Amino acid sequence: MSDLEQFRSETRAWLEENCPATMCVPIDGFEDLFMGGRNPEIDHPDQVIWCDRMAARGWTVPHWPKEYGGGGLSKEEVKVLRQEMRRINARNPLESFGISMLGPALLEFGNEEQKQEHLPKIVRGDIRWCQGYSEPGAGSDLASLQTKADDHGDHYIVNGQKVWTSYADKADWIFCLVRTDNSGTKHHGISFVLFDMETPGVTTRPIKLISGSSPFCETFFDDVTVWKKNLMGEEGKGWTIAKYLLTHEREMISAFGSASGKSLGEQAVESMGADSSGRLSNSVLRQNIAQYQLDTRVFAATMSRVGDEAKAGKGLGPASSIFKYYGTELNKRRNELNLAVGGETALGWDGDAYNDGLVSRTWLRSKGNSIEGGTTEVQLNIISKRVLGLPDE
Ligand SMILES: Cc1cc2nc3c(=O)[nH]c(=O)nc-3n(C[C@H](O)[C@H](O)[C@H](O)COP(=O)(O)OP(=O)(O)OC[C@H]3O[C@@H](n4cnc5c(N)ncnc54)[C@H](O)[C@@H]3O)c2cc1C
Structure with a gap:
């Protein structure tokens, strides 16, 4: 058995033993994410258990160095961990701006005292x-x-x-x-x-x-x-740090474009019915969903390839603008399709029958994706100048 295979089998066994069953279901919107902090918002007590267990191994941020509380895993090991988590539908134990934004900037620009002070607290979710x-x-x-x-x-x-x-x-x-x-x-x-x-x-x-x-x-x-x-x-000289951090923020936001949970196609067949060959009966919607699903796969494959090519821990640089742009557009498309699939029910705002308006509220929230972290127009400017090297005029 290679070292990586050994790592996979140990990781699989550990996850199966330690990930609570309640943390193996898809998240139900933004509010369902666990973000830690001094006064954490806790939807379910297992969120804390899951976060603590993962943090004890440094696996809330598996690629950060061990000396700052991270998992110290290689790129290949991180990939295996993610694959094994996906296999059992395990949720990310902790989402935070500390992990996705400040941490990478601290590792690059912080002094030793600042790294020692702040990074372990980010890994444990102590500070939001x-x-x-x-x-x-x-x-x-x-x-x-x-x-x-x-x-x-x-x-x-x-x-x-x-x-x-x-x-x-x-x-x-x-x-x-x-x-x-x-x-x-x-x-x-x-x-x-x-x-x-x-x-x-x-x-x-x-x-x-x-x-x-x-x-x-x-x-x-x-x-x-x-x-x-x-x-x-x-x-x-904070502008250099500000820009570096923004590239990591854009990478985080672009991940909204990656699909998770039940596929739109399956949901659509469940709620709208299938034709005699089992296909979604509404042919226009079927085509739009198919196109969306193809684009999502291509996006995920490109993200994974470019991520592999990037230097460990350094992020994507200005290319993050390409992913931010495309990922947020994809997420907006998914939300439009979600509305179409849900029909009238998806427009409900309050009450159990409408899941308190989850679909429509998430659709409205998605409109902000192409603004936060720098607008789509600004990303296109960055892509043209800093990725493609086009002249200003
Ligand atoms: C959901 C959400 C969360 C956010 N969270 C945070 C946060 O935590 N912290 C934080 O600091 N900020 C946050 N922001 C703010 C966000 O970064 C800004 O909204 C964004 O940078 C745009 O700035 P603005 O709103 O002032 O719009 P403006 O800069 O006024 O832009 C208005 C319009 O003009 C266009 N425009 C402006 N300049 C150009 C140009 N040079 N070329 C072409 N078009 C241009 C823009 O694309 C936009 O359509 C958040 C925003 C949202 C929507």
Whole structure:
């Protein structure tokens, strides 16, 4: 038996013994994800058990180095772990901005003390992070941000406002872009800082979305003290870190385009009926679903190939914009098809008969996919300039 085969058989046995049966069913929308934190939102007690068991092996983030609490697995071993989890439909034990965004940036740009302090807590799900990038006057044009950090020797005093800060009211810490210098071009003088959301002067105000939920907030900073030990990278050079982190964010968002759970085709046959040869009787919908399923497979195969080619742990760089663009468009298409398959029932908003509007609320939420993490138009600009190398004009 090769080492990898041995690893597979041990992993399979361990997963079968340790993954609770309740964690082997598809997630039921965003709210069903386990995101950890000081005051975790727990839908089912097994979420905590599953997360703790996986974290004890470092398998909540299997590719991170062991010295920071990760699993220390090779790329091939991570792939085997994912395959074995898929085999039993095991859920990801922990989803967080710490894992998908801050962690990769910390590994690349953080100092040793910062890595030791924050990475193990991310692996265990002890601390939940939010992202303080966008401001009322700085979205696509992020470098125009104005939140100010004044130098007070061993600390900064931060004043300003962020907006669309996902889960700011639930997060424990924030990674935040602030302006430490206003004298040069807008990309210079931006610094990348980390601070506790319980620091005096931080307030959040939830914003309600069209889907009826309030997953994000306006976030205000009034004379907030941020210690300089929490400055990541060099003062005034945070733009490089900000861009690096965004490529990881876009990779995370592009994964929304990967299908999971029961296929749309199967669902459609169940709810709309089949013709005499077992095919979905509505031929137009059948064709649209088939096209969607083909595109999803091609997307998954391309993601997997490009992921294999990328240097371990480094991410995809600007190519992440291609996946962000295509993955979010696919996810929006899936949600349109979900509505079509569900028919009238899918339009229900409240009550058990409509699963509290899960289909329609998820459809509405999907509209934000092509905005969050940088809009589709901005991704197309990045692809044309930084991937294809086309001239500006
Ligand atoms: C669900 C969701 C979650 C989010 N979570 C967070 C978060 O946690 N933290 C955070 O900091 N931010 C978050 N955001 C904010 C997000 O990053 C911004 O909404 C996004 O970058 C766009 O900025 P804007 O909303 O200011 O739109 P604008 O920048 O004002 O853009 C308006 C329109 O103009 C177009 N446009 C702008 N510039 C160009 C250009 N150069 N070329 C072509 N078209 C252009 C855009 O594509 C868009 O259609 C979230 C957004 C959403 C929808």
